[in-house]
Amino acid sequence: xxxxxxxxxxxxxxxxxxxxxxxxxxxxxxxxxxxxxxxxxxxxxxxxxxxxxxxxxxxxxxxxxxxxxxxxxxxxxxxxxxxxxxxxxxxxxxxxxxxxxxxxxxxxxxxxxxxxxxxxxxxxxxxxxxxxxxxxxxxxxxxxxxxxxxxxxxxxxxxxxxxxxxxxxxxxxxxxxxxxxxxxxxxxxxxxxxxxxxxxxxxxxxxxxxxxxxxxxxxxxxxx
Numbered sequence: 001x002x003x004x005x006x007x008x009x010x011x012x013x014x015x016x017x018x019x020x021x022x023x024x025x026x027x028x029x030x031x032x033x034x035x036x037x038x039x040x041x042x043x044x045x046x047x048x049x050x051x052x053x054x055x056x057x058x059x060x061x062x063x064x065x066x067x068x069x070x071x072x073x074x075x076x077x078x079x080x081x082x083x084x085x086x087x088x089x090x091x092x093x094x095x096x097x098x099x100x101x102x103x104x105x106x107x108x109x110x111x112x113x114x115x116x117x118x119x120x121x122x123x124x125x126x127x128x129x130x131x132x133x134x135x136x137x138x139x140x141x142x143x144x145x146x147x148x149x150x151x152x153x154x155x156x157x158x159x160x161x162x163x164x165x166x167x168x169x170x171x172x173x174x175x176x177x178x179x180x181x182x183x184x185x186x187x188x189x190x191x192x193x194x195x196x197x198x199x200x201x202x203x204x205x206x207x208x209x210x211x212x213x214x215x216x217x218x219x220x221x222x223x224x
Contacts, residue, residue: 073128
């Protein structure tokens, strides 16, 4: 069989799971676009809050464009994950990323540098921290949805914005609602399947398939 019968491996999309290596420099690139790499690291943190390597790599990413605005949320996630432990690591990462956050944000983190932050700590609004109790409770998704309605942003665009700001639980909730109501929405379907894939949540995917089957009687091709 000729070589032409096979597509070049160079044109195949590379899943982040194959480019994320837990060795070498913590600030190394993975051959991915910055948005894809950020999402992958955020999913790792959301799935396992004690994955300190993912936390560190994620904070490193915020020291470069286009993620400067996400440094405070990434640092908060590290503080929340460590609790009262790991003061040295908190200090190190704050020193690295402090130039990317606002002065009042830096003061807030330094005030909690020695004691750390508990998981139920009252945090400033809109930080984008994954481990913020308000995010986990999907309160951010509700707030963003209301804002989206006010400014005319589509729900899909809002869900993607939530993903880009690290609010994975909020984005997932919103995408699931969109897909249940619009099962042929290709963008929402692709983003939601991506969340299930990268978080290895096969149970969540199967539950969504069951809901689609129950509501619409048959499964869209992407879910078959």
